Amino acid sequence: MKLLTHNMLTSHVKGVTKGYPLLIKATEVKVNEVEFNPQFVSRMIPKLEWSALVQAAEGLGHRQDLPAELVSEYEKDEEFLKKVHRALLEVEVIEGCLQCPESGREFPISRGIPNMLLSEEEA
Amino acid sequence: MMEEAASQLEREHVHSVYDKIAPHFNDSRYKAWPKVRQFLLDLQPGSIVADIGCGNGKYLHINQEVFKLGCDVCRPLVDAAWSQGHEVQMCDGLRLPYRDGCFDAMLSIAVIHHLSTKERRIRAIREMARTLRVGGRIMIYVWAMEQKRRKFEKQDIFVPWNPNPQGPVKSRRRATAQSVSEAIDNADKHRKVRSTSSVADEEDLTSATPQHRTQRLWFFSRSLDSVFDFGSLTLSRSSSRELSTLSSPTGESEGTKATQRGRGRGLIKQVSSFFYPASVLGSEEDVFDPVTDLHKAPHDRGGNYNNNAAGSEGPDNQSVSLSLAQECGSLALPDLVPFQRGHLKQSVDVGEGGPAGKERQESTQSPQGSEGQLEGSCLRYYHVFREGELAALIENHVEELHVTHTYFDHANWCVVAEKVQLWKI
Numbered sequence: 001m002k003l004l005t006h007n008m009l010t011s012h013v014k015g016v017t018k019g020y021p022l023l024i025k026a027t028e029v030k031v032n033e034v035e036f037n038p039q040f041v042s043r044m045i046p047k048l049e050w051s052a053l054v055q056a057a058e059g060l061g062h063r064q065d066l067p068a069e070l071v072s073e074y075e076k077d078e079e080f081l082k083k084v085h086r087a088l089l090e091v092e093v094i095e096g097c098l099q100c101p102e103s104g105r106e107f108p109i110s111r112g113i114p115n116m117l118l119s120e121e122e123a
Numbered sequence: 124m125m126e127e128a129a130s131q132l133e134r135e136h137v138h139s140v141y142d143k144i145a146p147h148f149n150d151s152r153y154k155a156w157p158k159v160r161q162f163l164l165d166l167q168p169g170s171i172v173a174d175i176g177c178g179n180g181k182y183l184h185i186n187q188e189v190f191k192l193g194c195d196v197c198r199p200l201v202d203a204a205w206s207q208g209h210e211v212q213m214c215d216g217l218r219l220p221y222r223d224g225c226f227d228a229m230l231s232i233a234v235i236h237h238l239s240t241k242e243r244r245i246r247a248i249r250e251m252a253r254t255l256r257v258g259g260r261i262m263i264y265v266w267a268m269e270q271k272r273r274k275f276e277k278q279d280i281f282v283p284w285n286p287n288p289q290g291p292v293k294s295r296r297r298a299t300a301q302s303v304s305e306a307i308d309n310a311d312k313h314r315k316v317r318s319t320s321s322v323a324d325e326e327d328l329t330s331a332t333p334q335h336r337t338q339r340l341w342f343f344s345r346s347l348d349s350v351f352d353f354g355s356l357t358l359s360r361s362s363s364r365e366l367s368t369l370s371s372p373t374g375e376s377e378g379t380k381a382t383q384r385g386r387g388r389g390l391i392k393q394v395s396s397f398f399y400p401a402s403v404l405g406s407e408e409d410v411f412d413p414v415t416d417l418h419k420a421p422h423d424r425g426g427n428y429n430n431n432a433a434g435s436e437g438p439d440n441q442s443v444s445l446s447l448a449q450e451c452g453s454l455a456l457p458d459l460v461p462f463q464r465g466h467l468k469q470s471v472d473v474g475e476g477g478p479a480g481k482e483r484q485e486s487t488q489s490p491q492g493s494e495g496q497l498e499g500s501c502l503r504y505y506h507v508f509r510e511g512e513l514a515a516l517i518e519n520h521v522e523e524l525h526v527t528h529t530y531f532d533h534a535n536w537c538v539v540a541e542k543v544q545l546w547k548i
Contacts, residue, residue, distance in 0.1 A: 005192055005210045008171070010222045020222050040188065043169020047225070107220075112205050115213040116220035117196065120130075123218050 001114050003056050004088040007048050009114065011100030011107075013122045018102045021052035024059050025106070026096035031062070034089045041085045042075045048088075057087045129239045136281060136504035137237040138196055144284050144501065145179075145199035155181050158532055159232055162262045162539070163189070170227035175216055175251055176234030180204025183211075189227075194219070216247045224256040224542075233535070236265040236505050239279075244506070245520045252523045255542040261524070264535045268507040271534070278509065281502040508536050 011019030050070050057063045064083050074080050097106040098114055105122070108115050159182060166172065168188035177183060177193025179200045184207065185191075192210040195201050204211045214220050216234065229251050238244045251261055268275045513536050514529045521540075528539040 001212075002210055004190060005212070008192070008221045008225045009212070010220060012218050012220050037188075040169055040190075043167075044171070044190065047171055047227075049222075111202065113201055113211055113213060114220075116194075117213050117215055118218055123215070 001093045001109055001112060002089055003053060003060075003091055004044065004048075005114075006056050006093075006098070007053055007088075009098065009116070011098075011103065011105065012116070013100055013103050013105050013118065016100060016102045019100050021049065021055065021101070022098035022107070023101055024056055024093060024096060025099060026060055026093045026109075028093070028095035029060055029062075030092045030094055031086075031090050032092060034085070036082060036085050038078060038081045038085075041081045041088065044088065045070065045074065045084065053084075053087060057091065060091060060093070062087060062091045125240065125242075129243055132239045132504060133237060136502055140284065140501055140503050141197040142199060145197055145203070155185065156232070156264070156532060156535075158530075158537070159230065159262060159264070160185050162228075162230070162260075163191075166228055171225065172228045172230070173221065173226045173251075173254065174230045174232070175219070176231060177201075177204060177209075177211060180207055180209045180211060182230060182232065183207070183209040217243060217250060219250045219254055221254040223253055224259075226255050227259050229255055229259070229261040231261065231263040233264050233266065235263065236507060237503070239504060239506065241516070245516060248517060248521050248524070252521055252542055257542050257544045259542045260527075261540050261542070263513060263538045263540070264532070265508045265513055265537075266505055267531060267534055267536045268509045269531075275507050278507050280505050280507060282505055284501045284503055510536065512536070513538050 006022065006024065009020075009022055011022060013019065051068070054063065054066050054068060057066055064086065066083055066087060071077065071080065074084075092112065093109055094112050096109045098109060099106050163172065163182065163185045166186060166189050170189040172189050172191045174180070174182050174191060174193040177195050177200075178197070180193050180203065183191045183193050183204060190210075192212070193201075193204055194212045194214045195204075196213065196215055198213060201211045201213055212220065216231075216238075231247075231251060235244050235247050238247055248263070255261055268278055510531075511529075514526045517524050517526055517538060517540055523542055523545055524540040525543045526538055526540045528537075530537050
């Protein structure tokens, strides 16, 4: 699971209203090399919940001084975009779980795949 | 109650079937539909796209300029997609684990026709609409009731999955298939195309020549929606036991429990067992009505499925019932039909046309061995859609989506819809 994906994921347990962002508890993390496409990254940024990304990256020890607040005019700032690229697309959680911030329910991640399936009671 | 019936039906006849047949999906007989491909290619660079019910991820490699993620309930398929390098999750379409409005576009290709009630199909579409941003677009494909040369008689059906689609095919046809495959191969270098599988299925679907009598069995069911409307909860216990041959056996005693749960399970078995080969029914006959027929049939059943199966006369009942327990028919499913249909029509000489009734072949084979294990469990449930049904479902029940295109594509009804901003006064 990459952090770009994590940025979209939320807990959907019945009754939960504050299920986002999910807390990452990782037992295995990989960093891959992914081709850097500055326009792609630049276009992704407005779609992100920025603080959730920073929080997630920090939790994994891969924050690499991403700012707490988005800088303005980042489109031309290649250094910045490279950092974002790394956090979004290169850091990958292979094993661990995602924890609902409200209910505490843990969704397992195994072989890189988060299992967000709910039981009958939770759905 | 209905919910439980519905999810159990889907567990047995969708989820567990896909789990079993998942390894075969990595055959390249499952290609990407061109119009779906185009939908993805037309997206703005930097878009975020979700493929809900992505299967083995066959659409996830298209268009490097957009970020795609996929999800599915089937673990083996999702694993296969991940091993191709895609971002995928396990989840259920009725409860998507994504925040509101985070996607620029979505796909739902051959997915919601596996949901067994209208209400669930609406919920699935609503969930997808929720996660789409305003202005975002969704493309939905579902299997059509109206096929090119015939129409399914009923909308709720069980279809056997054919593990070995290369049935009795003449060498001439095989040659034709090769050229089509080559054309496809040239067009799409990313995927290896298997030679004859999909084409063989296409022919099975259309040919009615006596010398190539292939099995095209599919089974009709009453829709779960109608079963509950008719108060069919009163159906007898004995019938539910006897008719459960083709569903997976469980240890429970149907109907003996006073609880709703027990009755529900018994009903599930009845519903999932109420399918009959078209050949038993005769040419244009309607689906055998389980309620009325049980009233007609004698009470001493003796536990023999075959005797009371169709309730109608005919010695061929037994052999048909048994052989349908043996065969995974060679019915072509929409996702197996090759897109270069035009080529096929010209070059393949088949005995086409004729009334729909003629196309239903009677099984002439005798039972082949152990009964019903693999085949019964390879039946996939589908609710096939009538023309206009999908668009109407969206227009009437999902106000945040506005239908912009509808069309027919290779045995599917297709809709493209856009998420609109709702203004509440």
